[in-house]
Amino acid sequence: MTRSLNDRLSPARTPALAGPFLLGLVAIGLALVPATAARAATAGIALQPDPALQSAIANPARDPAFVKRDEARHPVQELTFFGLKPNQTVVEIWPSGGYWTEILAPYLHDHGTYYAAVGAPMKPGSPFAQKLAAQPALYDHVKITQAGGAADIAPANSADLVVTFRNLHNWMKQGDAPQMLAAFYRALKPGGILGIEDHRGHRTGAYDPQAKDGYVSQQSAIAQARAAGFKFVASSEMDANPKDTADWPEGVWTLPPTFALGAKDHDRYAAIGEADNFVLKFRKP
Template identity: 45%
Template sequence: MKTPVSLLATCLLLATLPAAAQEHAHHDHAAMQAGHQASMPLQDVLAGEWRSDANRARDEYRHPLQTLEFFGVQPQQTVVEITPGAGWYAEILAPWLREGGNYVAAVVDPAALPAGGGRDYQQRSRDGLEKKFAEAPAQFDRASIVAYDPVAPVLGAPGSADVVLTFRNVHNWRASGQAEGMFRAFFDVLKPGGTLGVVEHRAKADVPADDKSGYVGQAQVIAMAEAAGFTLQDSSEINANPRDTKDHPNGVWTLPPSNNHDAADDAKYKAIGESDRMTLRFVKP
């Protein structure tokens, strides 16, 4: 078997060095190789063959590259994603963090809920995520799942995470009276200096907690985070959509991808696209 030219050159170079220098060079070479594995370009992850065409098509509205860059996520960090659903962002984050970091999916513990439709839904959601992870070990074998009680959420050991991310979840927590507890849990699991990244459907102004539109006022989200101890570091219009009038008959679910509307209106809502969204970066002091 032929020896690769680059490896041969490295060996010849090392042979000319003193023993101490050889050891140092070996260490640097190993570190370079490990760093190369740990820093797989995010663009390559987004193009990964494990992502479906349908999921890639949503990049146009969700802007994952720009969003994760804005949040400052690095591939060596421990990142907790809250209720990842079917795993749209998990398909990006888990492979990207696989070599050098840690991806943690925080899901609702079905056993913490009373028997019924809510528990069944959360069980299906968890089962689906576990199935996704099991079927693609090359991408997801190092991903982990933590189950939390939404009434008293604990997302991991205190101060164990570098980043907490939540995408389009705040409206659900507000409707169930759990938003304040969730933001406190984010604060607890983050290290000092850690980042909370929030993307949420943006209302025109403040809305009642029992609002059924799926939209939330940006000032309301900021107030909840600050009440939990966070400081707003920056906001971005990466995920803004000025075509979204926010007055749809079935709220945000009228729009893609839910498309809860009459078939005759398909072209109208397709032209609007997905919802207008706030993108907020908070820091734990």
């Protein structure tokens, strides 16, 4: 959440009506399938997490500050919702400090592939580079690419899953969202999944199309992904926070973990917690 980087029927008794009536019901049923799936996911139908994923999240090598945030970020549930598997090729966009890298890289280490698509060319002395170098047993298989401009985040049609966490607002502000979404589409295999998490703006009413306060309309996020060619699969409320009214003095960065106002009203914002976030799942046809 950094400032810079960081949505049966009984048989018909009248033969003349049976055909059109049944066909109409079938059409209605098919039309409702995506909406039903989305509602089911939102309702929180239990998904069985992989024990290996749970083990990666329980790894004592993780940064204690990141572990503390698990309560707000729900990594097991979110990655399970996206359909993560240990043999997949996964691309994370703009990993920033490495919260998700600490989970994904070890989990995919032996049987999968993890790409960290950074926002700018990574210098050897950068914090993220130092993080990777400090624990080669965990991070020696990490592949670094760049997300931005005309760069490819991974070879075309190679990724099973592309994920981005709390970044869409940055690209909207910069006017880069269509270009970024196009890069995700190129990298994914047909049938591959795009997972997007970001700070949710007001559920109704007007919103800033540049997301300068760090908040994104869920409907806008879905519309942007669809415009890039993706099919909406489902949404989840696992990262929802009804205490977040999305109207803070310094935007989303007023809230933890940034606390943009410093000591001012710190306890008040700490009690609100991290922002209300949507979690969206899309598929490349």
